[in-house]
Amino acid sequence: MALSTLRDRVLANITASAMSGRPAPAPSTGEGPTTAAPATLEEAAEADPVQDSADAVMGWLRRYEGHVTDALPSHMEPGPFLAAVRAVLPSLRSCNPASVLQATITAARFGLVPDGREAVITNEFGRATFIPTYRGYIALMHRSGQVASVRVGMVYERDEYSLEPSAPAPLDFTHRTDPALSEAERGAPLFAYAFAWFTGGARSQVVTVNREQAEEIRDEHSRAYQEAEVSGRRDSFWHRNFDAMWWKTAARQLEKVVPVSAEVRALVEADRAGEDGRAQILHAPDPEATALEAEAEAAGDAAKASQDQESAVLPRKRGGLKRTQPKRTTRAGRKARAGRRS
Template sequence: MTSLKDRVKAATDKPSGRGPALDDVQHDRAADDGAEQGRGHKPDEGTMEFLRRYEQHFAEALPSNVDTTAFFAAVRSVLPTLTRCTPASQLQALLTCARIGLVPDGKQAVITASGNVATFIPTYRGFIELMYRSGRVDSVHVGMVHENDEWAFEPTAPAPLDFTHRPRPDLPKAARGPAILAYAFCWLKGGARSQVVVLSREDAEEIRDQYSDAYRRAQETGKLDSFWHTHFLDMWMKSAIRRLEKYVPTSAELRALGAIDDAGEAGQSQILLAPDPEVGLLVADAERAHRSAESSQDTAPRMLLVKGTRRGRSKPKKNRGGRRRAA
């Protein structure tokens, strides 16, 4: 597999064959209306050329438990919305998405255009998906409390009495009142429950103002097109999920996703923070050797592999069938 430097060089040196620029596409909330990223765009010859050129790179970067068919279908849909972006930024955003193991379908993640730069943005559902993949989380709950909902929060009470929320779906949306709190918690394998994270609108706005360069740039230019402008409730809930990470068993992939999300908000390179498949194999080998050493002092742990010495494939064979977990 060629290096990232080689891939980016190839993307910038070769003609892209892209068609005429298209207007930026707004992404609706997938949970409410089932919208898919890039809906209405058909793959042109430039899109197909891009996919043919880099398909193997994406396939090698994807974890074995991700449905490759769904991933490439989403890529075909989103590429026509990125025609104003540089080929190098398209490649980096999509490789980052592939390495982290999320599908850029507008549900788990989106690839958005900021000027001529493509950026990978994980949604709160993407964070939830990686929480499930850790194997230690039984269920994740995230939601919004509206002004006229029935709810109570008493942090000193024992779980699950410390937090209750009874929405009022029988009322018209206007009658429920504005959203006043976002919350997130999870039940762990074995029956324990995590701490409940509660964020007010003021909390979310402080996070936005402090950490999001994309929001500040959109304010300064008057475009008001950052995700904090167009998907405030989603970003509010993602902030609650991000804070929940501190109170649940985590994984290397989940920690990397948080760093990647922060880099995207700050306008920094994301691909350098994405997990490397070969490094992941070495870490897994090290963990197995450590467990072996702890379980038996009489049996010597297996030798750790040196990067680049593994024969054959650098990762397990892909599961082309894929699977979908409910959040």
Template sequence: MALSTLKDRVRAATTGQSATVIGLVEDGKPSSPDQLQSSAQGEVGDVADVALTWLERYGNEFTRALPSHIDTGAFLAAVRAALPGLVPCTPASLLQAVLTCARFGLVPDGRHAVIKREGALAVFVPMYQGYVELMYRSGRVGSVHVGLIHAGDEWNFEPTAPSPLDFTHRPRVELPRAERGEPILAYAFCWMTSGARSQVVILSREDAEAIRDEYSQAYRRAQESGAADSFWHTDFDAMWCKSALRRLHKVVPMSAELVALTKTDDAGEAGQVQVVHAPDEDVQLLEEATAAHKAAEGSQDPQAGPRPLPRKRSQPKRTTRMGRRTGKGCRR
């Protein structure tokens, strides 16, 4: 039998077997996020079914949110690969994280972005390659250079010298890793399309650790819980490079999209709701997803009853230049 649904394809990819789509409909109405959460308290297989069925209903939303240059198949394949580790997350936070990732046009493939579980919440985390991608899209940046200087490399940094003589780096890639030594500095700079070069940002390991300790609540939570599973724990070098790239905003003109990415990244690190500015037709969907997210994290009063799923509302009728409203049955 052909695997025609998102849930079927994910189940087949993760278990090697096809699955039958279960319809989460009661009295002719789709289940709400709270109903999905309560029904997910059973077996692990039921949790996967619930998450996949719920996400399947929003496949068109992800497709519309993606920029035209992003391959929809690659994006959805990356989401499917991430789903097994995200099924314990609240449905509203999972929808919001995937929509945020799609809105920025970053594939959650582990290189450009990641959708990570923080307790019961799904969090969108842009990686440093994602920042580089958005810099190129701005149209102002010709090339971006970010890297790590190892102890055995040849390098020079003289801020008072004219560019490009103020900074040089010759990696000793021909040496064995042990001889090349440990990373000692991260750097980032870019050449603008105008031909000018930005200031070089240099970040020591101590600088990166200070940024981590001051700003990353995800790191502190992982430390306190003993899990040690934040990206600062598992991929310090990538976070080091990302911190150097983020400091470029002080010396390079940043697009509105890149500024929004930085704010969204900060919100995720602080454990706050991640919301991006979307086109007008999708603002209502994101607002209701945010409300559902907060409700899922709030009162668990059984008397409150089920909450509705976030749904896109119809657009208001437009008024023509002659003062007439469009649509059937409208008065002149």
């Protein structure tokens, strides 16, 4: 079955689940016989919630393991990626199976292992959601070939810092910390920041996100946070990992001031789709499309390089061109020519 067909089936199940208003399935109690893995994704999405255990989810995910490995970039080994997915499955057993599969394939297409370092797959109110961390954004910026390094950090109350946007880089921003102080002794966090150094040696604009700005983004754009607030459960990823999301928000703002690849822009869109509770797989890069885009960019760079070359100098004969002199006509010749005309 083609990956695009799998995507369509995933989206169909997510849409059907959302329209039916079916509540999130409850975790398995572990009692009773183990249910065999559904044969198809549709059966998995419509399975009895009480019997939806981690073992059953692992069973049907194993059936689509080939699609997951096909979605991985060529430089990645499938073993570590699949091991990270297996480790997180117990926490996703109450999620819609279709959402688990779409989050897994989305992570695979971006080449970000969901082990908590570059990305996570988390249970957001019964929906499995792929969430890239700030390290995931840094990884994709490095892959673009235009960024040499990215710095994401947090300024605390007892840190020394200077921020003067009108000054030339790198004098516009400095941040100094006292290594003798513990994290608690540094005081409350003031703002997160991010900037990038380019391969040519220049540095990007510094972006900053204070706590109020981070909370505003959370309140306006995170559907999982809003649902968790309304229900009183307060268990969304924003609730559990506010500082990590704060750092990620700063890293994501770099997309506005740094020349980034289409893959980074796609990651931003997939990240926002996850916050809105929409299908993320639509924004994840397709392996074939990514390869074609890379070839097109390489061809464009080659064409641009050829235009930047100096025009070839045409060969010239030694001594230069001979200057042709007009023929001189004698008086007798002029009389003879006049006689012929008459």
